[in-house]
Amino acid sequence: MTAQILDGKATAAAIKSELSARVAALKERGVTPGLGTILVGEDPGSQKYVAGKHRDCAEVGIASIQRELPATATQEEIEAVVRELNEDPSCTGYIVQLPLPRGIDENRVLGLMDPAKDADGLHPTNLGRLVLNEPAPLPCTPNGIITLLRRHGVEINGAEVVVVGRGVTIGRPMPLLLTRRSENATVTQCHTGTRDLAAHLRRADIVVAAAGVPHLIKPEDVKPGAAVLDVGVSRDENGKIVGDVHPGVREVAGWISPNPGGVGPMTRALLLANVVEAAERAAGVADAG
Numbered sequence: 001m002t003a004q005i006l007d008g009k010a011t012a013a014a015i016k017s018e019l020s021a022r023v024a025a026l027k028e029r030g031v032t033p034g035l036g037t038i039l040v041g042e043d044p045g046s047q048k049y050v051a052g053k054h055r056d057c058a059e060v061g062i063a064s065i066q067r068e069l070p071a072t073a074t075q076e077e078i079e080a081v082v083r084e085l086n087e088d089p090s091c092t093g094y095i096v097q098l099p100l101p102r103g104i105d106e107n108r109v110l111g112l113m114d115p116a117k118d119a120d121g122l123h124p125t126n127l128g129r130l131v132l133n134e135p136a137p138l139p140c141t142p143n144g145i146i147t148l149l150r151r152h153g154v155e156i157n158g159a160e161v162v163v164v165g166r167g168v169t170i171g172r173p174m175p176l177l178l179t180r181r182s183e184n185a186t187v188t189q190c191h192t193g194t195r196d197l198a199a200h201l202r203r204a205d206i207v208v209a210a211a212g213v214p215h216l217i218k219p220e221d222v223k224p225g226a227a228v229l230d231v232g233v234s235r236d237e238n239g240k241i242v243g244d245v246h247p248g249v250r251e252v253a254g255w256i257s258p259n260p261g262g263v264g265p266m267t268r269a270l271l272l273a274n275v276v277e278a279a280e281r282a283a284g285v286a287d288a289g
C-alpha cells in the first residue's frame with residue numbers, strides 16, 4: 001500500500017481560482033486588494049519565496065507592493081517601511097519576510113504592524129485573538145495544513161495529532177487551530193526536549209512534521225494509515241529540498257504531503273486568502289470570515 005497524496009499544488013490552485021472570483025467582486029465595488037512584502041537582505045531562498053507570492057498575486061488579480069532593503073538596513077529603517085505600509089491605503093495586507101537579519105528585533109518590527117493588515121496572522125494581537133477564540137487572520141501554514149486535510153476528506157475531529165516542532169510560524173500556532181471546537185483534535189506537541197518521539201508518533205493519526213530536521217520521521221515510527229504532513233524545508237548539497245519525512249514513510253502512511261508540492265503552495269494560497277478577507281472586511285462585505 002502506498003499513501004494517497006495530499007496534493008497541495010492542486011488544492012492551492014482551486015483556492016486561488018475561488019479567490020479570483022472574490023477579487024473580481026471586490027473590484028466591481030471599486031476595491032483592489034494589495035499585498036505588500038518587506039524583504040530585508042539578499043538571501044536567495046527568501047527572494048524566491050517573495051517572488052512566488054507576487055506571482056500568485058498576479059494570478060488572482062491582487063496588486064503587488066514590493067519593498068526591499070539591504071542586509072545592512074537598521075532597525076529604524078525597517079520600522080519606517082512598516083509605518084509606510086500601515087498608512088498606504090493601496091496596501092490592504094502585508095508581510096515582513098522572516099527571518100530578519102541578525103541584530104534586528106523581529107518581535108518589535110512585527111508588533112508595529114497594523115494588525116488589520118497582518119497577512120501572516122503572526123501579529124501578537126492576532127495570535128492573542130486566536131487564543132481567545134476571536135476572529136483574526138490565521139497563521140498561513142497551520143491554516144493551509146488544516147485546509148489541505150479537509151479538502152482530502154481526512155478526519156480531524158477526534159484525531160490524535162502529533163505536532164513536531166515549536167517554531168513561531170507553525171509549531172506554536174498549529175495546536176491552537178487544531179484544538180478549536182471546529183477541529184476538535186487532541187494534540188501532543190513534541191520538540192527537541194521530547195524524550196521518546198517515536199512513542200508519540202506511533203499513536204498519531206496525523207503527524208505534522210515541522211522540525212526542520214531532514215528525514216526525522218522514520219517509517220517504523222508511523223502508524224499504518226496515518227496522515228503525514230511534511231513541512232520541513234532543509235536543503236542538500238545540491239540545493240534540493242529535503243523534508244522532515246523519510247521517503248519510506250510513503251509505504252506505511254495512508255496520506256502524505258509531498259515536499260515540494262504539499263504544504264508550501266498551501267501557505268501561499270492561505271496568505272492570499274487573508275489579504276482578500278482583510279480587503280472584504282475593510283470594504284464592508286458581509287461574511288468576510
Ligand SMILES: Nc1nc(=O)c2c([nH]1)NC[C@@H]1CN(c3ccc(C(=O)N[C@@H](CCC(=O)O)C(=O)O)cc3)C=[N+]21
Nearest residue numbers: 049095096097098099120260261262263264265267268
Ligand atoms: N513572514 C513570513 N511569512 C512566511 O510565510 C514565510 C516567511 N516569512 N519566511 C520563510 C517561510 C517559508 N515559506 C514558504 C512558502 C511557500 C513555499 C513553497 O511554495 N514552496 C514550494 C517549492 C519552492 C521551491 O522549490 O523552492 C513547494 O513546497 O512546492 C516555501 C516556503 C514561507 N515563509
